[in-house]
Amino acid sequence: MIASRPSFCPDLRRSSVRLSSEVFKVKIGRLERSLCRSSGNKLSAVIASASQTSVSDPISTPSRNDLSDSLKKSNEASLILIRHGESLWNEKNLFTGSVDVPLTKKGVEEAIQAGKRISNIPVDMIYTSSLIRAQMTAMLAMTEHRQQKVPIILHDENERARTWGRIFSEETKKQSIPVVTAWQLNERMYGELQGLNKQETVERYGKEQVHEWRRSYDIPPPNGESLAMCAQRAVTYFCDEIEPQLFIGKNVMIAAHGNSLRSIIMYLDKLTTQEVISLELSTGVPLLYIFKEGRFVRRGSPVGPTEAGVYAYTGKLAQYRQKLDEMSH
Template sequence: MPVLVLLRHGESLWNKLNLFTGWVDVPLSEKGIKEALKAGELLRGLRFDVIFTSELVRAIQTAMLAMAESGRVPVILHEGRMGEWGRIHGEDGKDFIPVIKSWHLNERYYGELQGWNKDRAREVFGEERVYLWRRSYDIAPPGGESLKDTAERTVPFFRERILPALEEGKNVLVSAHGNSLRSVVMHIEGLTKEEILRFNIPTGVPLVYDYANGELVRRGYLTEKGYDKDLGI
């Protein structure tokens, strides 16, 4: 039975500083590195056939670190000359995991809020307005995306690239971001606008789905104690 694992990147340096990050390409913090390695320990028993990540380094780092002890080598697939020159010769590929990057899986774009301290933003714009920008479904921050806007790029990519891999019987790891993954979960589980606003994905904790008979069924968050279906609710 194919498995889909959604993994929110570990804590980034700007998460640590309480800043709106969005599409700013900020790496993991020391805590985030540890979270990614811990996720890899938990996932050690799963053999992934393909990995999808966003274009942002914190998601790529998380995938690479999580796979560090898997016994296989994640190899980023490039296009153009990089792809041509990066071809693997003389190997059957069994020890390599293809990694596909796409901006469609990037975090929600926060527009003019990017780089703002979240507490400072509340002081300047007001608690209620910032709350709506952060937690509503279809209200976007100035110049940015709402969760609805984010879903309009993540869900088609999920349908066109990720779902076919599962249909081929492949185990898939998706390393991305809180909001991009929430929009995918909303689609998979048929959650309402109200339900997705209460749904949170913890950093560095794998969320596992089983794919069978054309459907994805949540197994739960993979923890040291086993699977927890309700951790993000």
């Protein structure tokens, strides 16, 4: 197979050089297009970040001026990716895919540990899949965050959900972190493998066939999604909804799944369809990227001995941590 790099978001491919004004215009245009496409409360999820409030108020719709002001203000943002902690079906070695299975006790602990690892990294917005294992992971991780803001799930499924979820205190909003749930970040649909035991499936169909289903780029499991199909929705969502937040300086955490995150990492690290085959993600281990001048730079996982290195990389992160230290003394 010829290794190639799929292009999900051709108009947003990052330049390895400084972000030129031309590219920046394209990116602003993209953000505006995304605003135009959005309607009702979906709109507020995107513009909330531009309005400098911490939680999108489903009713208020800040003006375009607010948006361009904040676009000018920031040029660096953190992006944390976390695969959910161990689920009850991970523990049983069952193909899970789109089935909505909660965490085990070990998964809960992994999520808390992940929270400790990222407790000094700013988080302004959280994106999770619509599946409980990713949402539990995000919420449990945030219980450890030194910022001590409250993650609040935005509900925009209908007008009543939007209206009934309003917050009437600006101060409380500032102490909150909006959590956007999106099915596009769900684990890939594993088709007729869902609920089957992975080892038994190997015994029945052979190691090679099962490996092809699990790790090839474009071969789907029976009636399921290939990684390419999963990438199509997950990376498109990342480009349309999450990248615009990073452009305006919002620090984002994504809690999702092995394969939806593999496809996003493929995009961020510009991996080929061959390279992504060997990319494996452990449950509950956060990865940090810095988005600066139109580029994503991987900092690795801010854990143990590498933590000092992570903070040494950017002045902004170091300052943030210092501020947290001062506040807690």
